[in-house]
Amino acid sequence: MTKDAHKLKFYELSLAEKRRQIAALAELDDTTLAALCGTDPLSAEQADHMVENAIGTYALPLGIAQNFCVNGRDVLVPMVIEEPSVIAGASFMARLAHAGGGFTATSNDPVMIGQLQLLEINDLAKARDRILSYKEELLHEAASIDPVLARLGGGPRDLQVRIISESPVGPFLVVHLLYDVRDAMGANAINTALETLAPRVAAISGGRVHLRILSNLADQRLAKAACTIPLEQLAFADYSAETVRDGIIAAWAFAAADPYRAATHNKGIMNGVDAVVLATGNDWRAIEAGAHAYAARSGRYTSLSTWGKDSAGNLTGTLEMPMAVGIVGGATRVHPGAQAGLKLMKVESAADLAKIIVSVGLAQNLAALRALATEGIQRGHMGLHARQIAIAAGAAPDQVNKLAEQLVAEGAIRVDRAAEILKEWSQHPNGNSD
Ligand code: MEV
Numbered sequence: 001m002t003k004d005a006h007k008l009k010f011y012e013l014s015l016a017e018k019r020r021q022i023a024a025l026a027e028l029d030d031t032t033l034a035a036l037c038g039t040d041p042l043s044a045e046q047a048d049h050m051v052e053n054a055i056g057t058y059a060l061p062l063g064i065a066q067n068f069c070v071n072g073r074d075v076l077v078p079m080v081i082e083e084p085s086v087i088a089g090a091s092f093m094a095r096l097a098h099a100g101g102g103f104t105a106t107s108n109d110p111v112m113i114g115q116l117q118l119l120e121i122n123d124l125a126k127a128r129d130r131i132l133s134y135k136e137e138l139l140h141e142a143a144s145i146d147p148v149l150a151r152l153g154g155g156p157r158d159l160q161v162r163i164i165s166e167s168p169v170g171p172f173l174v175v176h177l178l179y180d181v182r183d184a185m186g187a188n189a190i191n192t193a194l195e196t197l198a199p200r201v202a203a204i205s206g207g208r209v210h211l212r213i214l215s216n217l218a219d220q221r222l223a224k225a226a227c228t229i230p231l232e233q234l235a236f237a238d239y240s241a242e243t244v245r246d247g248i249i250a251a252w253a254f255a256a257a258d259p260y261r262a263a264t265h266n267k268g269i270m271n272g273v274d275a276v277v278l279a280t281g282n283d284w285r286a287i288e289a290g291a292h293a294y295a296a297r298s299g300r301y302t303s304l305s306t307w308g309k310d311s312a313g314n315l316t317g318t319l320e321m322p323m324a325v326g327i328v329g330g331a332t333r334v335h336p337g338a339q340a341g342l343k344l345m346k347v348e349s350a351a352d353l354a355k356i357i358v359s360v361g362l363a364q365n366l367a368a369l370r371a372l373a374t375e376g377i378q379r380g381h382m383g384l385h386a387r388q389i390a391i392a393a394g395a396a397p398d399q400v401n402k403l404a405e406q407l408v409a410e411g412a413i414r415v416d417r418a419a420e421i422l423k424e425w426s427q428h429p430n431g432n433s434d
Contacts, residue, residue: 010064010066018064019033022036022344025076026076026343026344026346028340028343032339032340032343032344033340035337036062036078036337036341036343037062038059038337040336041057041059041336041337042057042335042336043057044056044057046334046335049334050331050334060080060081060082060278061080061081061082062078062079062080062279063079063081063087064076064079064087064344065077065078065079065090065091065094065360066091066094066095067091067092067095068090068094068098068102068103068359068360068363069094069097069098069101069102070102070103070225070355070356070359071102071103071104071105071355072102075345075346075356076344076345077090077276077344077345077356078276078279078280078344078345079275079276079279079360080275080278080279081271081275081278083271084381084384084385085367085380085381085384086272086275086364087275088380088384089363089368089371089380090360090363090364090367093363093364093366093367093370094363096229096230096233096234096366097227097228097229097363097366099229099230099233100227100228100230100233101228102227103225103226103227103355103359103362103363104226104227105223105224105225105354105355105358105359106223106355107221107222107224107323107351107358108220108221108223109157109180109220109221110180110181110183110186110221110324110350110351111157111178111180111181111220111221112178112179112180112187112189112190112214112215112220112221112324113176113178113179113190113215113217113218113219114177114179114191114194114212114213114214114215115174115175115194115211115212115213115214115215116174116175116197116198116201116209117172117174117209117210117211117212118173118174118175118201118202118205118207118208118209118210119172119207119208119210120207120208121172121173121205121206121207124163124165124172124173125163127207128161128173130204130205130206131159131161131173131175131201131204131205132159132161134200135159138159138197138201138204139158139159141196141200142155142156142159142177142179142196142197143155143156145193146192146193149181149182149184152182152183153180154181154182155179155180156177156178156179156180156193157178157179157180158176158177159175159176159177159178160175160178161174161175161176162174162175162176175201176215177193177194178220179193182350183326183328183349184326184328184329184330184350185282185283185324185325185326185329185332185350186214186324186326187283187286188329188330190214191212191213194212194213194214198212216286216290216293216322216324217289217290217293217297218290218322218323218324219290219322221323221324222294222320222321222322222323223321223322223323223351223354223355223357223358224318224319224320224358225319225358225359225362226317226318226319226362227316227317227359227362227363227366228310228314228316229314229315229316229317229366230314231245231313231314231315234248234315234370236374237374237375239374242313243374244370244373244374245309245315247373247374248307248315248366248369248370248373249307249308249315250373251265251307251369251373252265252303252306252307255302255303255305256302256303256306257302259300259301259302262295262302263301265303265304265305265369266292266295266303266304268365268367268368268369269291269305269319269321269361269362269364269365270287270288270361271364271368272360272362272363272364272365273287273291273321273357273360273361273364274287274288275360276357276360277325277357279337279338279341280325280327280332280338280342280353281331281332281333281334281335281337281338281339282326282332282338283324286324287323287325290321290322290323290324291321294322295321304319304320304321304361305317305318305361305362305365306318307366307369317362318362319358319361319362320358321358323354323357323358325350325353325354325357326350327342327347327349327350327353328350382408382413383408385413386404386405386407386408387401387404389404389407389413389415389418390403390404390407390418392418393415393418393419393422395418399422399425403418403422406421407421
Protein backbone atom coordinates (compact mmCIF):
# COMPACT_ATOMS: atom_id res chain seq x y z
CA MET A 1 0.00 0.00 0.00
CA THR A 2 1.01 3.64 -0.28
CA LYS A 3 0.69 4.16 3.49
CA ASP A 4 4.38 4.78 4.16
CA ALA A 5 5.20 6.43 0.87
CA HIS A 6 5.84 9.78 2.52
CA LYS A 7 8.73 8.30 4.50
CA LEU A 8 10.73 7.48 1.37
CA LYS A 9 13.34 9.90 0.09
CA PHE A 10 12.91 9.22 -3.61
CA TYR A 11 15.48 11.79 -4.60
CA GLU A 12 18.19 9.75 -2.86
CA LEU A 13 17.39 6.59 -4.82
CA SER A 14 18.61 5.41 -8.20
CA LEU A 15 16.15 5.29 -11.09
CA ALA A 16 15.85 1.51 -10.78
CA GLU A 17 15.35 1.67 -7.02
CA LYS A 18 12.70 4.39 -7.33
CA ARG A 19 10.80 2.21 -9.79
CA ARG A 20 11.10 -0.80 -7.52
CA GLN A 21 9.82 1.13 -4.51
CA ILE A 22 6.91 2.64 -6.44
CA ALA A 23 5.87 -0.77 -7.73
CA ALA A 24 6.04 -2.24 -4.24
CA LEU A 25 4.19 0.63 -2.57
CA ALA A 26 1.41 0.80 -5.12
CA GLU A 27 1.36 -2.97 -5.79
CA LEU A 28 1.95 -2.48 -9.51
CA ASP A 29 2.60 -5.50 -11.73
CA ASP A 30 5.52 -5.43 -14.17
CA THR A 31 3.37 -4.49 -17.15
CA THR A 32 1.80 -1.53 -15.37
CA LEU A 33 5.18 -0.38 -14.08
CA ALA A 34 6.67 -0.58 -17.58
CA ALA A 35 3.77 1.44 -18.98
CA LEU A 36 4.08 4.01 -16.22
CA CYS A 37 7.83 4.44 -16.62
CA GLY A 38 7.66 4.58 -20.38
CA THR A 39 9.82 1.48 -20.81
CA ASP A 40 6.82 0.01 -22.60
CA PRO A 41 5.50 3.26 -24.04
CA LEU A 42 2.73 4.27 -26.36
CA SER A 43 3.82 2.72 -29.64
CA ALA A 44 4.06 4.55 -32.95
CA GLU A 45 1.36 2.17 -34.22
CA GLN A 46 -0.96 3.17 -31.38
CA ALA A 47 -0.17 6.83 -32.03
CA ASP A 48 -1.00 6.28 -35.69
CA HIS A 49 -4.52 5.29 -34.63
CA MET A 50 -4.85 8.32 -32.37
CA VAL A 51 -4.02 11.26 -34.64
CA GLU A 52 -3.66 12.01 -38.32
CA ASN A 53 -0.29 12.00 -40.08
CA ALA A 54 1.36 10.40 -37.04
CA ILE A 55 5.02 9.64 -37.46
CA GLY A 56 5.93 8.78 -33.87
CA THR A 57 5.54 9.78 -30.26
CA TYR A 58 7.03 12.47 -28.03
CA ALA A 59 8.25 11.77 -24.52
CA LEU A 60 8.27 14.03 -21.45
CA PRO A 61 9.57 13.39 -17.93
CA LEU A 62 7.20 11.56 -15.61
CA GLY A 63 7.78 11.86 -11.88
CA ILE A 64 5.88 10.77 -8.82
CA ALA A 65 4.68 13.33 -6.28
CA GLN A 66 4.85 12.05 -2.72
CA ASN A 67 3.16 12.87 0.57
CA PHE A 68 -0.30 13.49 -0.81
CA CYS A 69 -3.11 12.54 1.50
CA VAL A 70 -6.50 13.30 -0.04
CA ASN A 71 -9.59 12.76 2.09
CA GLY A 72 -7.61 10.54 4.44
CA ARG A 73 -6.11 8.35 1.72
CA ASP A 74 -2.37 8.46 0.93
CA VAL A 75 -1.77 8.54 -2.78
CA LEU A 76 1.24 8.59 -5.09
CA VAL A 77 0.60 11.03 -7.90
CA PRO A 78 2.06 10.74 -11.42
CA MET A 79 3.06 14.08 -12.93
CA VAL A 80 4.20 14.68 -16.50
CA ILE A 81 6.08 17.94 -16.80
CA GLU A 82 9.25 19.37 -18.32
CA GLU A 83 9.72 22.12 -15.71
CA PRO A 84 12.15 21.44 -12.86
CA SER A 85 11.04 22.00 -9.24
CA VAL A 86 7.36 21.32 -9.85
CA ILE A 87 7.25 17.74 -8.58
CA ALA A 88 9.61 18.50 -5.70
CA GLY A 89 7.53 21.58 -4.81
CA ALA A 90 4.25 19.67 -4.82
CA SER A 91 5.72 16.84 -2.76
CA PHE A 92 7.23 19.19 -0.20
CA MET A 93 4.04 21.19 0.27
CA ALA A 94 2.00 17.99 0.44
CA ARG A 95 4.27 17.00 3.33
CA LEU A 96 3.48 20.23 5.16
CA ALA A 97 -0.21 19.66 4.48
CA HIS A 98 0.11 16.05 5.67
CA ALA A 99 1.00 17.40 9.09
CA GLY A 100 -2.36 19.17 9.11
CA GLY A 101 -4.35 16.12 8.01
CA GLY A 102 -3.75 16.41 4.26
CA PHE A 103 -6.19 17.73 1.71
CA THR A 104 -9.95 17.69 2.02
CA ALA A 105 -11.45 17.60 -1.45
CA THR A 106 -14.96 17.58 -2.86
CA SER A 107 -16.47 17.64 -6.32
CA ASN A 108 -19.85 18.26 -7.90
CA ASP A 109 -21.66 15.72 -10.04
CA PRO A 110 -19.87 15.35 -13.39
CA VAL A 111 -22.31 17.60 -15.25
CA MET A 112 -21.07 19.18 -18.46
CA ILE A 113 -22.72 22.01 -20.35
CA GLY A 114 -23.44 21.71 -24.07
CA GLN A 115 -24.44 24.74 -26.11
CA LEU A 116 -26.70 25.22 -29.10
CA GLN A 117 -26.51 28.60 -30.80
CA LEU A 118 -29.87 29.56 -32.35
CA LEU A 119 -29.88 32.21 -35.05
CA GLU A 120 -32.56 33.80 -37.24
CA ILE A 121 -35.19 34.14 -34.52
CA ASN A 122 -37.39 37.22 -34.53
CA ASP A 123 -38.93 37.06 -31.07
CA LEU A 124 -36.23 35.71 -28.75
CA ALA A 125 -38.30 35.77 -25.56
CA LYS A 126 -41.15 33.89 -27.23
CA ALA A 127 -38.80 31.29 -28.71
CA ARG A 128 -37.13 30.86 -25.33
CA ASP A 129 -40.48 30.22 -23.62
CA ARG A 130 -41.48 27.80 -26.36
CA ILE A 131 -38.28 25.79 -26.01
CA LEU A 132 -38.71 25.69 -22.24
CA SER A 133 -42.28 24.44 -22.65
CA TYR A 134 -40.79 21.43 -24.51
CA LYS A 135 -38.12 20.87 -21.91
CA GLU A 136 -39.40 17.49 -20.66
CA GLU A 137 -39.74 16.14 -24.18
CA LEU A 138 -36.25 17.33 -25.13
CA LEU A 139 -34.68 15.90 -21.99
CA HIS A 140 -36.50 12.64 -22.61
CA GLU A 141 -35.11 12.50 -26.14
CA ALA A 142 -31.62 13.33 -24.87
CA ALA A 143 -31.89 10.52 -22.31
CA SER A 144 -32.44 7.94 -25.02
CA ILE A 145 -29.32 8.88 -27.00
CA ASP A 146 -26.74 7.03 -24.89
CA PRO A 147 -28.21 3.95 -23.22
CA VAL A 148 -24.83 2.94 -21.76
CA LEU A 149 -24.46 6.28 -20.02
CA ALA A 150 -28.09 6.07 -18.87
CA ARG A 151 -27.42 2.63 -17.38
CA LEU A 152 -24.47 4.07 -15.47
CA GLY A 153 -26.70 6.78 -14.02
CA GLY A 154 -25.69 9.59 -16.37
CA GLY A 155 -27.66 11.55 -18.92
CA PRO A 156 -29.44 14.89 -19.25
CA ARG A 157 -30.10 16.89 -16.09
CA ASP A 158 -31.54 20.17 -17.27
CA LEU A 159 -32.14 22.42 -20.22
CA GLN A 160 -31.74 26.18 -19.95
CA VAL A 161 -32.20 28.96 -22.47
CA ARG A 162 -30.25 32.20 -22.48
CA ILE A 163 -30.77 35.31 -24.54
CA ILE A 164 -27.56 36.93 -25.78
CA SER A 165 -28.85 40.40 -26.39
CA GLU A 166 -25.71 41.94 -27.83
CA SER A 167 -23.19 40.41 -30.20
CA PRO A 168 -21.44 41.40 -33.46
CA VAL A 169 -24.19 39.60 -35.40
CA GLY A 170 -27.02 40.89 -33.24
CA PRO A 171 -29.07 39.12 -30.56
CA PHE A 172 -29.55 35.35 -30.54
CA LEU A 173 -30.57 32.45 -28.31
CA VAL A 174 -28.37 29.88 -26.61
CA VAL A 175 -29.67 26.58 -25.29
CA HIS A 176 -27.67 24.88 -22.55
CA LEU A 177 -28.01 21.16 -22.15
CA LEU A 178 -26.72 20.02 -18.77
CA TYR A 179 -25.54 16.47 -19.11
CA ASP A 180 -24.11 14.12 -16.50
CA VAL A 181 -21.25 12.26 -18.19
CA ARG A 182 -20.29 10.08 -15.19
CA ASP A 183 -16.65 8.92 -15.51
CA ALA A 184 -15.99 10.35 -18.96
CA MET A 185 -14.51 13.71 -19.78
CA GLY A 186 -17.71 13.89 -21.74
CA ALA A 187 -16.96 15.85 -24.90
CA ASN A 188 -18.13 13.08 -27.21
CA ALA A 189 -21.24 12.28 -25.18
CA ILE A 190 -22.41 15.86 -25.00
CA ASN A 191 -21.56 16.78 -28.59
CA THR A 192 -23.46 13.73 -29.83
CA ALA A 193 -26.46 14.65 -27.68
CA LEU A 194 -26.39 18.22 -28.99
CA GLU A 195 -26.20 17.17 -32.62
CA THR A 196 -29.09 14.77 -32.09
CA LEU A 197 -31.30 17.33 -30.38
CA ALA A 198 -30.51 20.21 -32.72
CA PRO A 199 -33.15 19.60 -35.44
CA ARG A 200 -35.94 19.30 -32.87
CA VAL A 201 -34.81 22.47 -31.07
CA ALA A 202 -34.66 24.30 -34.41
CA ALA A 203 -38.19 23.18 -35.27
CA ILE A 204 -39.57 24.20 -31.87
CA SER A 205 -37.89 27.62 -31.90
CA GLY A 206 -38.42 28.42 -35.56
CA GLY A 207 -34.75 29.39 -35.77
CA ARG A 208 -31.62 27.86 -37.22
CA VAL A 209 -29.22 25.92 -35.03
CA HIS A 210 -25.71 27.10 -35.76
CA LEU A 211 -23.06 25.78 -33.30
CA ARG A 212 -23.50 22.54 -31.35
CA ILE A 213 -20.61 22.13 -28.95
CA LEU A 214 -19.76 21.64 -25.28
CA SER A 215 -18.59 24.56 -23.14
CA ASN A 216 -15.19 24.28 -21.51
CA LEU A 217 -16.42 26.62 -18.82
CA ALA A 218 -17.53 23.52 -16.93
CA ASP A 219 -18.79 25.46 -13.93
CA GLN A 220 -21.26 22.75 -12.98
CA ARG A 221 -18.40 20.29 -12.61
CA LEU A 222 -16.22 21.90 -9.99
CA ALA A 223 -13.61 20.34 -7.76
CA LYS A 224 -12.48 21.95 -4.53
CA ALA A 225 -9.53 21.24 -2.25
CA ALA A 226 -8.76 22.71 1.14
CA CYS A 227 -5.80 22.31 3.47
CA THR A 228 -4.55 23.61 6.78
CA ILE A 229 -0.81 23.98 7.24
CA PRO A 230 0.05 23.94 10.93
CA LEU A 231 1.82 27.19 11.72
CA GLU A 232 4.98 25.51 13.02
CA GLN A 233 5.46 23.75 9.66
CA LEU A 234 6.09 27.05 7.97
CA ALA A 235 9.29 28.20 9.67
CA PHE A 236 12.53 27.58 7.79
CA ALA A 237 16.03 29.07 7.58
CA ASP A 238 15.79 32.53 9.12
CA TYR A 239 12.10 32.89 8.38
CA SER A 240 9.65 32.66 11.28
CA ALA A 241 6.43 30.74 10.73
CA GLU A 242 4.41 33.95 11.07
CA THR A 243 6.56 35.72 8.48
CA VAL A 244 6.10 32.88 6.00
CA ARG A 245 2.36 32.62 6.65
CA ASP A 246 1.72 36.34 6.36
CA GLY A 247 3.99 36.52 3.33
CA ILE A 248 1.95 33.82 1.61
CA ILE A 249 -1.30 35.59 2.42
CA ALA A 250 0.05 38.90 1.10
CA ALA A 251 1.27 37.15 -2.06
CA TRP A 252 -2.21 35.68 -2.58
CA ALA A 253 -3.79 39.11 -1.98
CA PHE A 254 -1.68 40.45 -4.88
CA ALA A 255 -3.19 37.81 -7.20
CA ALA A 256 -6.68 38.37 -5.81
CA ALA A 257 -6.45 42.07 -6.64
CA ASP A 258 -4.43 42.19 -9.86
CA PRO A 259 -5.02 40.25 -13.11
CA TYR A 260 -1.36 40.57 -14.16
CA ARG A 261 -0.29 38.74 -11.04
CA ALA A 262 -3.33 36.42 -11.06
CA ALA A 263 -2.34 35.06 -14.48
CA THR A 264 1.06 33.97 -13.12
CA HIS A 265 -0.37 32.79 -9.82
CA ASN A 266 -2.89 30.61 -11.67
CA LYS A 267 -0.15 29.41 -14.02
CA GLY A 268 1.62 28.08 -10.95
CA ILE A 269 -1.55 26.21 -9.97
CA MET A 270 -1.78 24.80 -13.49
CA ASN A 271 1.82 23.55 -13.27
CA GLY A 272 0.49 20.95 -10.86
CA VAL A 273 -2.94 20.48 -12.38
CA ASP A 274 -1.78 20.01 -15.97
CA ALA A 275 0.99 17.61 -14.98
CA VAL A 276 -1.53 15.15 -13.52
CA VAL A 277 -4.05 15.82 -16.28
CA LEU A 278 -1.37 14.93 -18.83
CA ALA A 279 -0.19 11.88 -16.91
CA THR A 280 -3.72 10.51 -17.02
CA GLY A 281 -4.25 11.13 -20.74
CA ASN A 282 -6.77 13.90 -20.21
CA ASP A 283 -7.31 17.03 -22.28
CA TRP A 284 -5.23 19.69 -20.58
CA ARG A 285 -6.32 22.41 -23.01
CA ALA A 286 -9.89 21.89 -21.86
CA ILE A 287 -8.80 22.15 -18.24
CA GLU A 288 -6.76 25.28 -18.96
CA ALA A 289 -9.65 26.93 -20.81
CA GLY A 290 -12.07 26.09 -18.01
CA ALA A 291 -9.70 27.29 -15.30
CA HIS A 292 -9.03 30.70 -16.80
CA ALA A 293 -12.64 31.30 -17.81
CA TYR A 294 -13.69 30.39 -14.28
CA ALA A 295 -11.06 32.73 -12.87
CA ALA A 296 -12.72 35.55 -14.86
CA ARG A 297 -16.31 34.64 -13.98
CA SER A 298 -16.91 37.82 -11.95
CA GLY A 299 -15.94 39.94 -14.96
CA ARG A 300 -12.45 40.50 -13.53
CA TYR A 301 -9.76 37.83 -13.81
CA THR A 302 -8.57 36.79 -10.35
CA SER A 303 -6.93 34.06 -8.29
CA LEU A 304 -8.41 30.56 -8.39
CA SER A 305 -7.17 29.92 -4.84
CA THR A 306 -7.57 31.66 -1.51
CA TRP A 307 -5.15 31.78 1.43
CA GLY A 308 -5.80 32.95 4.97
CA LYS A 309 -5.38 31.89 8.58
CA ASP A 310 -7.61 30.12 11.06
CA SER A 311 -8.28 31.15 14.66
CA ALA A 312 -5.21 29.22 15.82
CA GLY A 313 -2.99 31.09 13.38
CA ASN A 314 -2.51 28.14 10.99
CA LEU A 315 -2.32 28.81 7.28
CA THR A 316 -5.45 27.76 5.38
CA GLY A 317 -5.87 27.40 1.64
CA THR A 318 -8.58 26.51 -0.82
CA LEU A 319 -8.71 25.97 -4.55
CA GLU A 320 -11.90 25.65 -6.59
CA MET A 321 -11.98 25.19 -10.34
CA PRO A 322 -13.77 23.30 -13.12
CA MET A 323 -12.35 19.81 -13.48
CA ALA A 324 -13.61 18.04 -16.59
CA VAL A 325 -11.44 14.93 -16.45
CA GLY A 326 -12.35 11.35 -17.23
CA ILE A 327 -11.05 7.89 -16.51
CA VAL A 328 -12.79 6.18 -19.43
CA GLY A 329 -12.68 6.88 -23.16
CA GLY A 330 -10.24 8.85 -25.27
CA ALA A 331 -6.53 8.76 -24.52
CA THR A 332 -7.18 7.67 -20.93
CA ARG A 333 -8.28 4.34 -22.38
CA VAL A 334 -5.72 4.00 -25.18
CA HIS A 335 -2.53 5.31 -23.61
CA PRO A 336 -0.79 2.61 -21.53
CA GLY A 337 0.92 5.25 -19.38
CA ALA A 338 -2.38 6.94 -18.60
CA GLN A 339 -3.91 3.63 -17.56
CA ALA A 340 -0.92 2.92 -15.37
CA GLY A 341 -1.14 6.38 -13.80
CA LEU A 342 -4.76 5.76 -12.85
CA LYS A 343 -3.80 2.40 -11.36
CA LEU A 344 -0.98 3.99 -9.39
CA MET A 345 -3.46 6.39 -7.78
CA LYS A 346 -6.11 3.68 -7.43
CA VAL A 347 -8.79 6.08 -8.58
CA GLU A 348 -12.16 4.52 -9.20
CA SER A 349 -14.08 7.45 -10.61
CA ALA A 350 -13.52 10.68 -12.48
CA ALA A 351 -14.52 12.45 -9.27
CA ASP A 352 -11.70 10.72 -7.36
CA LEU A 353 -9.25 11.89 -9.99
CA ALA A 354 -10.63 15.44 -9.95
CA LYS A 355 -10.14 15.62 -6.17
CA ILE A 356 -6.51 14.53 -6.42
CA ILE A 357 -5.78 16.97 -9.24
CA VAL A 358 -7.20 19.96 -7.44
CA SER A 359 -5.21 19.01 -4.31
CA VAL A 360 -2.02 18.95 -6.38
CA GLY A 361 -2.95 22.36 -7.83
CA LEU A 362 -3.31 23.79 -4.32
CA ALA A 363 0.00 22.27 -3.18
CA GLN A 364 1.75 23.67 -6.25
CA ASN A 365 0.34 27.10 -5.59
CA LEU A 366 1.61 26.95 -2.03
CA ALA A 367 5.07 25.91 -3.21
CA ALA A 368 5.29 28.93 -5.49
CA LEU A 369 3.91 31.41 -2.95
CA ARG A 370 6.15 30.14 -0.15
CA ALA A 371 9.23 30.54 -2.33
CA LEU A 372 8.18 33.90 -3.75
CA ALA A 373 7.29 35.26 -0.31
CA THR A 374 10.67 34.29 1.13
CA GLU A 375 13.91 33.49 -0.68
CA GLY A 376 12.56 33.99 -4.21
CA ILE A 377 11.88 31.45 -6.89
CA GLN A 378 15.32 31.30 -8.47
CA ARG A 379 17.21 29.69 -5.60
CA GLY A 380 15.19 26.49 -5.71
CA HIS A 381 15.03 26.51 -9.49
CA MET A 382 18.68 27.00 -10.20
CA GLY A 383 20.06 23.60 -9.25
CA LEU A 384 17.54 21.79 -11.40
CA HIS A 385 17.74 24.34 -14.17
CA ALA A 386 21.52 23.89 -14.19
CA ARG A 387 21.06 20.16 -14.70
CA GLN A 388 18.91 20.83 -17.76
CA ILE A 389 21.53 23.24 -19.08
CA ALA A 390 24.20 20.61 -18.48
CA ILE A 391 22.20 18.04 -20.46
CA ALA A 392 21.53 20.57 -23.22
CA ALA A 393 25.26 21.24 -23.48
CA GLY A 394 25.88 17.54 -24.04
CA ALA A 395 26.99 16.33 -20.59
CA ALA A 396 27.12 12.55 -20.18
CA PRO A 397 24.88 11.11 -17.43
CA ASP A 398 27.80 10.85 -14.99
CA GLN A 399 28.81 14.47 -15.67
CA VAL A 400 25.41 16.12 -15.23
CA ASN A 401 25.42 16.67 -11.45
CA LYS A 402 29.02 17.79 -11.28
CA LEU A 403 28.64 20.19 -14.16
CA ALA A 404 25.39 21.58 -12.71
CA GLU A 405 27.09 22.19 -9.36
CA GLN A 406 29.92 24.04 -11.04
CA LEU A 407 27.52 26.20 -13.05
CA VAL A 408 25.61 27.12 -9.88
CA ALA A 409 28.83 27.84 -7.99
CA GLU A 410 30.00 30.11 -10.80
CA GLY A 411 26.59 31.77 -11.03
CA ALA A 412 26.76 31.20 -14.79
CA ILE A 413 23.95 28.82 -15.66
CA ARG A 414 24.31 29.08 -19.42
CA VAL A 415 24.72 26.55 -22.19
CA ASP A 416 27.79 28.32 -23.61
CA ARG A 417 29.59 28.14 -20.25
CA ALA A 418 28.51 24.52 -19.76
CA ALA A 419 29.90 23.62 -23.18
CA GLU A 420 33.13 25.42 -22.34
CA ILE A 421 33.55 23.44 -19.10
CA LEU A 422 32.81 20.18 -20.89
CA LYS A 423 35.48 21.04 -23.41
CA GLU A 424 37.97 21.78 -20.63
CA TRP A 425 37.11 18.45 -19.01
CA SER A 426 37.57 16.57 -22.26
CA GLN A 427 41.02 18.15 -22.60
CA HIS A 428 41.89 17.25 -18.98
CA PRO A 429 39.97 14.02 -18.40
CA ASN A 430 41.72 13.29 -15.08
CA GLY A 431 40.20 16.33 -13.49
CA ASN A 432 36.79 15.15 -14.52
CA SER A 433 35.88 11.94 -12.84
CA ASP A 434 33.02 11.72 -10.41
C1 MEV B 1 6.52 29.17 -12.62
O1 MEV B 1 6.31 28.11 -13.52
C2 MEV B 1 5.29 29.38 -11.77
C3 MEV B 1 5.33 30.59 -10.83
O2 MEV B 1 5.61 31.77 -11.59
C4 MEV B 1 3.99 30.69 -10.17
C5 MEV B 1 3.79 31.95 -9.36
O3 MEV B 1 4.42 32.98 -9.65
O4 MEV B 1 2.94 31.90 -8.44
C6 MEV B 1 6.44 30.47 -9.84
